[in-house]
Amino acid sequence: MTSRRHFLKTTSLAAAALAAPKLALGEPAAANELRKQPNFVIILADDLGYGDITCFGSKRFKTPNVDAIAKAGLRMTDFHSNGAVCSPTRAALLTGRYQQRSGITGVVTAKSHRHTGLDQAEVTFAEVLKTAGYKTALFGKWHTGYAKEFNPTHQGFDEFRGYVSGNVDFHSHIDQEGHFDWWNGLKKEDDKGYTTDLITKYGCDFIRRHKDTPFCLYLPHEAPHYPLQGRNDPPQRSRKDGKDGQLVVDRDAVPKGAKAMRAYTEMIEVMDEGIGKVLETLRECKLENDTIVLFFSDNGPAHEGSSGGLKGRKGSINEGGHRVPACVQWPGKIKAGTESAETMMGADVLVTLADAGGAKLPAERKFDGVSLMDHWTTGKALAKRDLFWGVNKGIAIRSGKWKLIASGASAKKKASAKAVAKGVQLYDLSKDIGERKNVAAQNPTVVKALRVKLNAWMADVTKGVKKRS
Numbered sequence: 001m002t003s004r005r006h007f008l009k010t011t012s013l014a015a016a017a018l019a020a021p022k023l024a025l026g027e028p029a030a031a032n033e034l035r036k037q038p039n040f041v042i043i044l045a046d047d048l049g050y051g052d053i054t055c056f057g058s059k060r061f062k063t064p065n066v067d068a069i070a071k072a073g074l075r076m077t078d079f080h081s082n083g084a085v086c087s088p089t090r091a092a093l094l095t096g097r098y099q100q101r102s103g104i105t106g107v108v109t110a111k112s113h114r115h116t117g118l119d120q121a122e123v124t125f126a127e128v129l130k131t132a133g134y135k136t137a138l139f140g141k142w143h144t145g146y147a148k149e150f151n152p153t154h155q156g157f158d159e160f161r162g163y164v165s166g167n168v169d170f171h172s173h174i175d176q177e178g179h180f181d182w183w184n185g186l187k188k189e190d191d192k193g194y195t196t197d198l199i200t201k202y203g204c205d206f207i208r209r210h211k212d213t214p215f216c217l218y219l220p221h222e223a224p225h226y227p228l229q230g231r232n233d234p235p236q237r238s239r240k241d242g243k244d245g246q247l248v249v250d251r252d253a254v255p256k257g258a259k260a261m262r263a264y265t266e267m268i269e270v271m272d273e274g275i276g277k278v279l280e281t282l283r284e285c286k287l288e289n290d291t292i293v294l295f296f297s298d299n300g301p302a303h304e305g306s307s308g309g310l311k312g313r314k315g316s317i318n319e320g321g322h323r324v325p326a327c328v329q330w331p332g333k334i335k336a337g338t339e340s341a342e343t344m345m346g347a348d349v350l351v352t353l354a355d356a357g358g359a360k361l362p363a364e365r366k367f368d369g370v371s372l373m374d375h376w377t378t379g380k381a382l383a384k385r386d387l388f389w390g391v392n393k394g395i396a397i398r399s400g401k402w403k404l405i406a407s408g409a410s411a412k413k414k415a416s417a418k419a420v421a422k423g424v425q426l427y428d429l430s431k432d433i434g435e436r437k438n439v440a441a442q443n444p445t446v447v448k449a450l451r452v453k454l455n456a457w458m459a460d461v462t463k464g465v466k467k468r469s
């Protein structure tokens with residue numbers, strides 16, 4: 001083991017790490033004990049449904065490399081994105097807080113939100129890890145702000161290659177409003193190649209360049225988000241006279257019917273192939289046992305994907321909108337071939353990485369996520385807690401087996417138990433994961449109690465926040 005994987009005893013960071021609770025991953029933290037800092041590879045798929053991965057039941061696609069992560073580690077069956085669409089999920093993942101706190105409650109659109117995004121005052125996992133000596137990079141999709149002031153290089157990422165919009169043509173890298181959107185840090189700079197392959201290439205290269213430094217590599221893939229394009233398919237988007245904002249779509253290049261499904265399949269399988277290359281690079285660099293690799297999706301599936309039998313799809317407040325396939329490996333620390341049905345969320349990632357990496361969280365800041373480290377490495381149950389969602393079509397609370405869904409509009413009303421039960425949906429997910437039988441009328445006390453919590457949450461996370469999407 002090289003010395004770079006240990007805290008220096010003399011630094012204040014090491015002192016802070018030893019003083020903080022739960023930092024030693026279950027090992028006793030003796031005063032002078034040196035501890036390892038694992039690397040992190042966070043792989044996020046875009047619009048990948050709960051049923052779109054072989055190890056989550058897909059019969060349509062072959063995903064041997066994502067499956068290999070689950071096989072080498074832990075498969076999480078009750079993991080959730082915080083949003084049901086791209087930007088809110090990313091805001092929560094980056095900040096470790098409900099996205100309502102940063103005002104990113106909807107999609108940061110290419111058309112209407114070009115001058116807004118995740119405020120620089122927000123603290124991201126990249127910034128937290130940098131305080132503990134990590135090198136950081138993002139290759140792929142940002143989608144939390146277009147203007148340069150919102151660029152990932154201002155949010156703790158040492159390196160950024162990729163796009164800032166919700167999606168680009170996988171070949172021409174033009175967004176859906178006709179803006180060229182491929183960046184090298186703060187500069188627009190084209191890269192020839194298929195988006196998925198470029199993300200993989202830069203990811204593998206970053207690992208090789210940083211094999212002697214603790215690193216956090218964030219790989220938010222574009223796949224399998226539209227436009228539906230395989231590796232050898234033609235570009236669909238160009239710009240009239242090469243001018244930004246002058247979108248031209250080649251309708252003949254947009255696949256339909258069986259061709260659309262062929263492209264969708266290829267998009268998932270090429271992403272999986274790239275994940276295999278990342279895993280192979282970790283092995284080549286002898287970093288496999290020193291690296292936590294986490295994979296999940298940012299929300300439910302769009303048209304072509306499968307929600308795996310869950311109700312709803314991308315954008316929905318139902319499980320199909322936000323329960324996502326997820327798995328994590330850390331050979332030697334997380335037991336291979338295990339499974340967890342604990343309820344977890346994207347906002348847990350920041351606190352988890354800080355915990356594993358020995359980074360101190362800013363004391364004055366409230367984080368909604370919790371560290372999953374003990375649970376992942378020892379199987380210890382997470383402390384009981386409630387999780388919340390707020391999407392365009394409603395707000396929801398998950399409390400143990402119960403999930404209560406209400407419309408956002410009536411959330412602030414005070415009313416009797418009977419009146420509260422009207423217009424809400426209550427599901428017992430232990431019996432009804434498909435959210436088919438609304439049992440609100442039969443459980444007025446549960447409804448009332450959850451509604452009170454939901455209202456309190458909404459008031460807390462939106463207090464004094466400027467909407468930014």
Ligand SMILES: [Ca+2]
Binds near residue numbers: 085086225299
């Ligand atoms: Ca998405």
